[in-house]
Amino acid sequence: MKISYRRRILIFLLSVFCLSVLVFAMSRLAPGDPLVSYYGDRAERMSPEEKDRAMERLGLNESMVVQYVKWVKNAVSGDFGMSFKYKQDVMKVIEGRLVNTLILGGVGFILTFLLALLLGILCAFHENSWLDRIICKVGTITSCIPEFWLSLVLILIFSVNLRLLPGSGAYALGQSSSISSRLTHLILPMVVVVMSHLWYYAYMIRNKLLEEIRQDYVLLAKAKGMSRRRIMYQHCVRNIMPAFISIMAISLPHIVEGTYIVEMVFSYPGIGTLSFESAKYHDYNMLMVLCLITGIVVIFGNITGQAISEAIDPRMKEPEIMEVAADGSR
Secondary structure, X not given: OHHHHHHHHHHHHHHHHHHHHHHHHHHHHOOOOHHHHHHHHHHHHOOHHHXXXXXXXXXXXXXXXXXXXXXXXXXXXXXXXXXXXXXXXXXXXXXXXXXXXXXXXXXXXXXXHHHHHHHHXXXXXXXXXXXXXXXXXXXXXXXXXXXXXXXXXXXXXXXXXXXXXXXXXXXXXXXXXXXXXXXXXXXXXXXXXXXXXXXXXHHHHHHHHHHXXXXXXXXXXXXOOOOHHHHHHHHHHHHHHHHHHHHHHHXXXXXXXXXXXXXXXXXXXOHXXXXXXXXXXXXXXXHHHHHHHHHHXXXXXXXXXXXXXXXXXXXXXXXXXXXXHHHHHO
C-alpha cells in the first residue's frame, strides 16, 4: 500500500513539473510582446534602449532556463510574481476569480453526474421503451450542440428577448454579497455546462448498466424471484460504481474546458476568462499559475479517482499486487 501511495505522489509531482516546464516554454516562445501587456501603448513608442531596460526590470532579458529556475525558487517560497496586465500580485487577482469558477464548475460537475446517473438508470430500467427512445434522441441532439452556440441562443432568448435572466457577469453591480443576484446570474451558464455534458455521460452509464443487466447473476437473481427494481439498485448500480467514479475522474478535463468556454461567452469573471486574457496579453506569471491550477486539479482528480475505484473494487489492485509479489520474490 505504501508503495502505491509513494508511486502516486511521485507521478503527481512529476506530472506537475512537466506541465510547468511545458507551459513556461510555450508561453515564452509564443509570438507577441509582453511589454505591451505591462506598459500598454507606451511600449510601442519605446526606444530599443528603453525596451532593454524594461525587459531587465521584468526579468525577461535572461535565458529561458535562468528565468524558469528563478520562477521555481520564488514559487516554492509562495511568490508567484506580479501580473503584467493588472499590476498586482498574481494570487490576489486569482483569488477574486477562483471562487466564481469553483461555484460554476464545481456545482455544474456535481449536477452533471448526479443527473447523468439518474438518467442512465431511468433509460436502462425502461430499455427500448418509448421513454428510453425519446430520451436517447433528445439527448443525442443536445450533446451535439456546441457550448458557445447554446450559450448565445440562451442569451438571445432569455436575456435579450424575454429579459428574464442576466446574460453576463456573476452578479449585478454592487451586489457581490447578494445570493439572489449570484443565483440569477448563474442559471444560464449552469444550464449550458450541464446540458453540454449530461447525455454524453448518461449514455455511458446507461450502456454500463445494460451490460450488467445481461450478466448471468442477474438471470439467477430473477430466477430466485428478486424484483427487477431491487436487482437494478442493489446489484447493477453498485457494480458499476467503480466505472462511474473512473468516468467522473477522466471527465475533469472535458468539463473544465467546457466551463472555461462558457465563462468567456457569458463574460463570467472566472478562471476561464482570466486564462484567455493572460494568454492574449502575454501575462506570463498569470498564465503559469492558471495552467498549473487547472493541471493540478485534473491530475489530482485522475489519481484520486483511481484510488477510490481500487478501494471500491479490490480486483483493480490485482495487477499491482502481482507486481509487488514478483518484486519480492526476486
